[in-house]
Amino acid sequence: MISSDVIRGYNDTIILSLLLEAPSYGYDISRTIRQRTGEKYIIKETTLYSAFSRLEKNGYIDSYSGTESQGKPRTYYRITAAGRQYYCEKCAEWNLTQEVINRFVKE
Amino acid sequence: MDIIKTYLDNIFATLPRTETVLRARNELQASMEEKYRALKAEGKSENEAIGSVIAEFGNIDELIAELGIGPADQTEEEPLLDQTTAAQFQTVNKRSARMIGSGVFCIILGVAAMFLIRSATATGWSEVARGVASLMPLFVLVAVGVILFVIAGFSLDKYEWLKQGFRLPAGLKSELEQQQEQYRPTFTALIVVGVGLCILSPTALFLSTILTVLKPGNGLAIMLAMVAIAVYLFIQAGMTQDGFARLLQQGEYVRSGKYARSGKNSKAEKITSAVASVIFPLATVAYLLMGFLGGLWHPGWLIYPVTGILFGAFSSIVKAVVDK
Numbered sequence: 001m002i003s004s005d006v007i008r009g010y011n012d013t014i015i016l017s018l019l020l021e022a023p024s025y026g027y028d029i030s031r032t033i034r035q036r037t038g039e040k041y042i043i044k045e046t047t048l049y050s051a052f053s054r055l056e057k058n059g060y061i062d063s064y065s066g067t068e069s070q071g072k073p074r075t076y077y078r079i080t081a082a083g084r085q086y087y088c089e090k091c092a093e094w095n096l097t098q099e100v101i102n103r104f105v106k107e
Numbered sequence: 108m109d110i111i112k113t114y115l116d117n118i119f120a121t122l123p124r125t126e127t128v129l130r131a132r133n134e135l136q137a138s139m140e141e142k143y144r145a146l147k148a149e150g151k152s153e154n155e156a157i158g159s160v161i162a163e164f165g166n167i168d169e170l171i172a173e174l175g176i177g178p179a180d181q182t183e184e185e186p187l188l189d190q191t192t193a194a195q196f197q198t199v200n201k202r203s204a205r206m207i208g209s210g211v212f213c214i215i216l217g218v219a220a221m222f223l224i225r226s227a228t229a230t231g232w233s234e235v236a237r238g239v240a241s242l243m244p245l246f247v248l249v250a251v252g253v254i255l256f257v258i259a260g261f262s263l264d265k266y267e268w269l270k271q272g273f274r275l276p277a278g279l280k281s282e283l284e285q286q287q288e289q290y291r292p293t294f295t296a297l298i299v300v301g302v303g304l305c306i307l308s309p310t311a312l313f314l315s316t317i318l319t320v321l322k323p324g325n326g327l328a329i330m331l332a333m334v335a336i337a338v339y340l341f342i343q344a345g346m347t348q349d350g351f352a353r354l355l356q357q358g359e360y361v362r363s364g365k366y367a368r369s370g371k372n373s374k375a376e377k378i379t380s381a382v383a384s385v386i387f388p389l390a391t392v393a394y395l396l397m398g399f400l401g402g403l404w405h406p407g408w409l410i411y412p413v414t415g416i417l418f419g420a421f422s423s424i425v426k427a428v429v430d431k
Contacts, residue, residue, distance in 0.1 A: 004165075026138035027145070030163075044165025045135050050173035053131070068141070075134055 002041045011043065011051045012060075013094065016079060016087040019061060023078035026052070052077060060086050110157050111139050116277030118167050127174050139164070188273045193283065193354055196266045203259035204346035208339040210255035215335035217248030219328040225404070226324025238399065269353050270360065280355065287351040297344035301337040308333035323405060375429040379422040390414040 018029055030043050055061045060083035068074045079087070115136055122128050139160050146156035224241040232240070275283075308330040315326025352358045390410050397407040 026134060027141035030138070030142070031145070042163055044163055044169075045138055046165030046167060046170045048138070049131055049134055050170050052134075053173055072137070074137060074141075 001039075002037075004044065004047060007041065010090070010094065011047060012055060013087065013090040014043075015048070015051050015055065016060065016083055016090070019077060019079040020084065020087060023076050025066075025074050025076050055083065058086075059083075111136060111143060111160060113277070113281070114161060114164075115139075116281065120277045121274070122171070131170060131174060135164075186268070186273050188269075188275050188279065188354070190279055190282075193279060196269065196354065197350055199262050199266065200346060200350040203263050204343050206255040206259035207346070208342040210252035210259070211342060212252075212335045212339045213248040213255070214252040215331050215338065217245040217252075219331035219335070220244040220248065222324040222331070222404070223328040226322045226328075229322075229324075272356075275354070275356065283351060283354050287348075287355065290347060290351065294344045294348055297340045301340040301344070304333045304337035304340075308337070327405075327408065375422075375426045378425050378429065382421065383418060386414060386418055 014033060015029060018024060018032055024032075026045075026048055030045070030048055033041060033043050052061070052063070056063060056077070059080060061077045061079055063075050063077050065073050066076045115132055119128065119132050142163070143156050143160045146159060147153070151159070221241040221244065224244065225237060228237045228240055311321070311326045311329035311333065313326075315321035315323045321329070353360050394407055394410050397403040397410070401407075
């Protein structure tokens with residue numbers, strides 16, 4: 001399990017990358033993150049919603065309401081053009097970060 | 108599922124009830140319930156499913172920081188309603204409902220008694236003696252009614268602040284909602300019986316004027332007594348329901364955002380209640396004048412239904428115009 005402190009700066013990147021594949025909703029995103037990381041990272045509900053709220057405020061994603069199979073309303077999120085650009089910037093930032101940190105990390 | 112709702116209710120209890128916060132709460136609830144259903148579908152037990160959902164909730168402080176909201180700014184301006192105060196208010200409200208109901212009952216009964224005595228003293232009494240004998244009980248009963256109104260008004264005054272806005276803890280809220288739900292059948296029953304009495308009450312008049320089974324004055328007195336009982340029931344039902352509405356901040360007590368209710372609808376109320384406080388005593392004065400000076404007790408009573416209908420029309424117009 002990864003600590004939420006360490007990964008904090010990259011929750012937005014993770015979510016944007018998933019929304020880049022397809023529009024999605026809260027539970028689906030948290031499930032996908034859990035599955036893809038082999039349960040090494042489980043995003044908390046409050047972290048996920050905070051990220052949605054922040055990304056939407058900055059115009060990187062927008063939300064619309066849809067319905068789930070049982071007919072309950074559900075909020076979906078999709079990435080915007082600004083979001084795609086921001087995602088690319090974050091990827092570049094991560095590559096740089098990784099390169100720097102790797103110099104100091106022993107295998 | 109209720110556990111998730113209760114859990115969130117408790118977490119959000121101290122936060123202001125703004126649109127942003129309510130949206131966050133609903134989104135979190137939807138997501139948590141979906142996770143819960145998925146876990147149950149995987150074959151997890153109730154406890155395991157709830158356990159994981161709550162363990163993966165996270166930290167509300169994170170959300171508070173992100174949404175830029177704080178419980179602190181509200182703590183100062185709006186008092187927190189606790190269970191004791193709510194229970195005290197309900198007791199006082201119930202007692203005041205009984206007092207106001209009895210007060211109105213007394214006053215209507217006073218009028219009924221007046222008719223009864225007038226018809227009983229129709230022969231062999233001088234007009235002055237009749238007047239005194241019939242008005243004495245009326246004045247006494249009106250005085251009792253007014254005293255009851257004043258006492259009820261004073262005891263409710265203490266809870267005037269409930270109209271201004273307060274924070275309602277989640278546990279208390281669901282408890283009150285439950286009580287309100289349980290009260291609903293009683294409320295309906297009281298209203299139905301009251302309306303039934305009102306509809307039946309003219310029968311007494313009918314018996315006296317058309318079939319002449321009763322003396323007209325007696326018929327009128329019986330009709331008024333039935334109306335008095337109906338009004339008592341309406342006041343009980345209405346005030347109890349209003350007490351719930353006030354505590355749960357529903358209807359006219361609803362708050363928009365973190366501020367207390369808007370003054371718009373209370374402006375119309377102020378106008379109508381000011382007019383009501385003048386028009387109904389005026390109608391009574393006119394009625395008494397007609398009765399004593401012109402002896403028009405019988406068709407004269409029509410002034411009350413006519414005033415009532417006109418006033419109803421007036422208050423709807425005021426509401427429509429002011430709230431436009």
